[in-house]
Amino acid sequence: MDDEEARTRLLDAAEELFYAEGIQAVGMDRIRERSGVPLKRLYRLFPAKDALVAGYLERRDRRWLASLRDAATGAPDPVAAVFDWLAEWFAEPGFRGCAFLNAAGELGAGAPAVVQRHKAELRSLLAELAGSAELAEDLLILVEGATAVASLTPGPAPAHRARALAALATAAAGRAVRPAGAR
């Protein structure tokens, strides 16, 4: 097992455990046990727990945003595609809300920088998909709201409602640009 595979296994273990149980609730020994990577190598690849936490969130940030971007760009209705993608996510077993919000809530000011960056990136992806920075603010609220509701009552329903609300907001934004009656 080379370093790259060890890194992957460590991040896999960290992601499964930290996301499912919280960060402070999972000790380094659980990570070692699940990953099969010895402690010595763990600390060579990630010099402290903080680094492993940041690594976990950074990899998840990249994967999550890339998956959402792939699903939405090129779709007939990119905004609706965002909420369809959310619906599938919410229905996954083990879904437990937004990993970044969970980390921010748990770690407070000590949360890694990627938490803030993730939300900024999501905001600009939504702006790109909606073609409007204004509308993106509304969509962000809908995405976060659906995720938060689903985190306590899992299932795709909140995504469906948020999708309908997003359609409403998009239509209203269109009307604001081209006032009622105009063609």
Next chain:
Amino acid sequence: MDDEEARTRLLDAAEELFYAEGIQAVGMDRIRERSGVPLKRLYRLFPAKDALVAGYLERRDRRWLASLRDAATGAPDPVAAVFDWLAEWFAEPGFRGCAFLNAAGELGAGAPAVVQRHKAELRSLLAELAGSAELAEDLLILVEGATAVASLTPGPAPAHRARALAALATAAAGRAVRPAGAR
């Protein structure tokens, strides 16, 4: 200092510290220090940390919902009043999102039952204010979404946007009942 005052001081200290720094990050000794209540009494009133955590969330649940209910019931537009109330909350110093979502994210399956109950109560309060259980689902998404966005970028702006979205949703629901063109 009688037991009732000690209880209040303990819950005050617990709320300030747990909400600001997270639950696992705050030790019982910090609670003792800030409350001025000796450890022995603390453990007589709350037999374990779990009980103190549950007590903190339960008191916050009652206070938070009562304050929102007071602000919204009797207002000319109860739904709009909900989001005005949120705007004030978001602007408070030390605002750090929904204490119940934070606790759920941190504690996972071990979170006290009041977390689920709080969201159910909020849902039914919104249904009461909006006069519609259907609409309440949308409002819940907007309330949670605005709170989540504000927790990472504090300030009242998300509440204002959510308020506008709520007006849109309410108007659309009205149109659904009385289809376009009907009076």
Next chain:
DNA sequence: GCCGCTGGAGAACGACCGTTCTCCGCCTTC
């Protein structure tokens, strides 16, 4: 005035956590 008890202050205890260290087997190199 003395006894007994309640309650406070802080030490103590056992468990666990993040991190480091020790020891040993194994593989490479000559």
Next chain:
DNA sequence: GAAGGCGGAGAACGGTCGTTCTCCAGCGGC
């Protein structure tokens, strides 16, 4: 085959946490 060093397994260490215990000062009842 011998020497050396790399990496793994697990013990060890210092610190912290939740919880309990010890000890003592103060106070009410007789």
